[in-house]
Amino acid sequence: MFPFFVRSRDMTETITSVNNPKIKDAAKLLKSAPYRRETGRFIAEGLRLCTDAALSGISVEAAFVTADALAKHADALSPLLNAAERIYVITENVCDRLSDTKTAQGVFAVCAMPGDTAGDAVDPNGTYIAADHLQNPANLGALCRTAEALGLDGVLIGGGCDIYNPKTLRASMGAMFRLPCYSAVRLADILSALSAKGMTLLAAVPDAGAQKITALRPQGGKVCVVGNEGNGISDEVLAVCHTRVTIPMRGRAESLNAAAAAAILMWELVRNDG
Amino acid sequence: MFPFFVRSRDMTETITSVNNPKIKDAAKLLKSAPYRRETGRFIAEGLRLCTDAALSGISVEAAFVTADALAKHADALSPLLNAAERIYVITENVCDRLSDTKTAQGVFAVCAMPGDTAGDAVDPNGTYIAADHLQNPANLGALCRTAEALGLDGVLIGGGCDIYNPKTLRASMGAMFRLPCYSAVRLADILSALSAKGMTLLAAVPDAGAQKITALRPQGGKVCVVGNEGNGISDEVLAVCHTRVTIPMRGRAESLNAAAAAAILMWELVRNDG
Numbered sequence: 409m410f411p412f413f414v415r416s417r418d419m420t421e422t423i424t425s426v427n428n429p430k431i432k433d434a435a436k437l438l439k440s441a442p443y444r445r446e447t448g449r450f451i452a453e454g455l456r457l458c459t460d461a462a463l464s465g466i467s468v469e470a471a472f473v474t475a476d477a478l479a480k481h482a483d484a485l486s487p488l489l490n491a492a493e494r495i496y497v498i499t500e501n502v503c504d505r506l507s508d509t510k511t512a513q514g515v516f517a518v519c520a521m522p523g524d525t526a527g528d529a530v531d532p533n534g535t536y537i538a539a540d541h542l543q544n545p546a547n548l549g550a551l552c553r554t555a556e557a558l559g560l561d562g563v564l565i566g567g568g569c570d571i572y573n574p575k576t577l578r579a580s581m582g583a584m585f586r587l588p589c590y591s592a593v594r595l596a597d598i599l600s601a602l603s604a605k606g607m608t609l610l611a612a613v614p615d616a617g618a619q620k621i622t623a624l625r626p627q628g629g630k631v632c633v634v635g636n637e638g639n640g641i642s643d644e645v646l647a648v649c650h651t652r653v654t655i656p657m658r659g660r661a662e663s664l665n666a667a668a669a670a671a672i673l674m675w676e677l678v679r680n681d682g
Numbered sequence: 683m684f685p686f687f688v689r690s691r692d693m694t695e696t697i698t699s700v701n702n703p704k705i706k707d708a709a710k711l712l713k714s715a716p717y718r719r720e721t722g723r724f725i726a727e728g729l730r731l732c733t734d735a736a737l738s739g740i741s742v743e744a745a746f747v748t749a750d751a752l753a754k755h756a757d758a759l760s761p762l763l764n765a766a767e768r769i770y771v772i773t774e775n776v777c778d779r780l781s782d783t784k785t786a787q788g789v790f791a792v793c794a795m796p797g798d799t800a801g802d803a804v805d806p807n808g809t810y811i812a813a814d815h816l817q818n819p820a821n822l823g824a825l826c827r828t829a830e831a832l833g834l835d836g837v838l839i840g841g842g843c844d845i846y847n848p849k850t851l852r853a854s855m856g857a858m859f860r861l862p863c864y865s866a867v868r869l870a871d872i873l874s875a876l877s878a879k880g881m882t883l884l885a886a887v888p889d890a891g892a893q894k895i896t897a898l899r900p901q902g903g904k905v906c907v908v909g910n911e912g913n914g915i916s917d918e919v920l921a922v923c924h925t926r927v928t929i930p931m932r933g934r935a936e937s938l939n940a941a942a943a944a945a946i947l948m949w950e951l952v953r954n955d956g
């Protein structure tokens with residue numbers, strides 16, 4: 409505690425205006441995926457997520473905290489405040505501007521994206537999930553979180569899905585800070601390369617005629633691709649996959665949320681009978 | 683289209699003030715679970731959810747829509763507007779007051795809760811999921827949605843979880859309008875009665891020593907209970923369950939979200955090899 413307070417006293421500056429350039433920059437990181445990509449930075453919100461980023465070795469350029477949050481979470485905030493290059497105390501109006509939620513905790517961190525991992529580091533014997541054009545940021549975050557929980561080796565992300573979207577970060581509980589995530593505009597290219605290395609590529613489709621995921625036990629490295637909530641997997645990705653798989657079910661299948669479907673598919677990939 | 687417009691012209695009233703008693707009542711339904719329980723009513727938000735309620739035969743006391751939403755979604759709104767006893771056009775400030783989201787569609791419905799189903803109608807040969815003191819409303823909604831998708835026979839809800847919380851409704855995609863939901867303050871009482879009828883009661887616990895859900899194939903009627911995100915299943919519910927079950931996994935198990943865990947458990951209950 410004390411080292412943080414000593415340090416923060418030196419470095420803290422108070423920001424009261426939403427027109428402060430630091431706040432305009434942070435707000436743009438909140439709203440704009442192109443700006444995030446362009447600058448290689450993102451903004452995390454919330455005590456837990458910001459602390460997770462700091463503890464996972466993500467580089468924290470700046471922490472923004474309200475006086476209220478500082479008072480309430482002094483202990484819990486110390487990993488974030490120690491990791492941050494700069495600390496800013498912000499007023500409530502500034503907090504509202506930076507927040508993606510209706511009930512903000514008043515804790516934000518502007519971070520550098522970890523070095524882009526282009527797929528070369530994928531373990532050809534590993535088990536991966538790939539998301540092709542997932543539309544809902546919360547689904548992508550939940551998918552990352554479940555992948556980490558179930559012990560998958562990583563996540564491949566295609567079609568411009570942005571894992572640094574505020575809603576994705578929140579739903580992931582910071583899984584992407586700890587789990588290898590490979591992202592590419594053209595997912596088909598990464599998948600082709602992995603196929604050449606001997607990995608099995610599975611495409612999840614809502615088609616009762618496809619191979620049942622329950623009946624499939626692929627040995628060795630594998631990637632299971634899930635597609636867009638409305639349109640499924642893109643044609644170019646489908647074309648490089650080896651096997652179409654489906655979740656055999658008797659309910660209202662069209663109601664299965666993409667994150668729940670991905671959870672069941674990942675579960676089947678790592679499931680061990682008996 | 684025309685019948686609706688004729689009808690709505692007669693019945694439509696415009697509300698511009700957040701102090702209008704109808705709006706104060708609706709806002710209270712948004713915020714207060716006790717008020718929802720006391721009056722047996724709830725508020726649904728969003729075009730899809732409100733339409734689902736109307737199409738599922740839920741009684742719609744009033745629809746509140748902005749002029750913007752009326753213009754944009756005239757066709758899609760007609761089931762809601764036809765079902766609603768009264769229709770109110772609301773201004774943007776009123777819409778903000780009623781909305782639980784940052785980006786409101788401007789469509790709301792005040793509905794009557796379907797007749798409370800106390801557990802007598804549970805099919806003793808069916809497959810059910812029970813939620814004991816789930817804390818996160820979105821998890822409860824996702825659980826209901828997955829239960830419907832996977833073809834479970836219903837959901838039992840205990841410990842004062844409120845399926846009419848706005849966040850629960852949103853995450854459920856209206857599953858509770860179509861799927862039998864039984865709610866009780868004392869879940870243990872319902873479960874005891876079901877046990878007496880011969881149903882098998884499973885308690886999901888994060889304990890590697892418990893029976894693996896993958897190795898279990900209970901015949902006949904069954905209920906699988908999932909507990910609170912932090913504290914698990916309450917002691918009184920655990921005491922009436924027959925078998926403790928767990929999801930065997932190698933990852934960061936503590937990261938498995940309650941909704942994802944419930945999806946995997948429900949999947950195992952209905953899963954059919956081969």
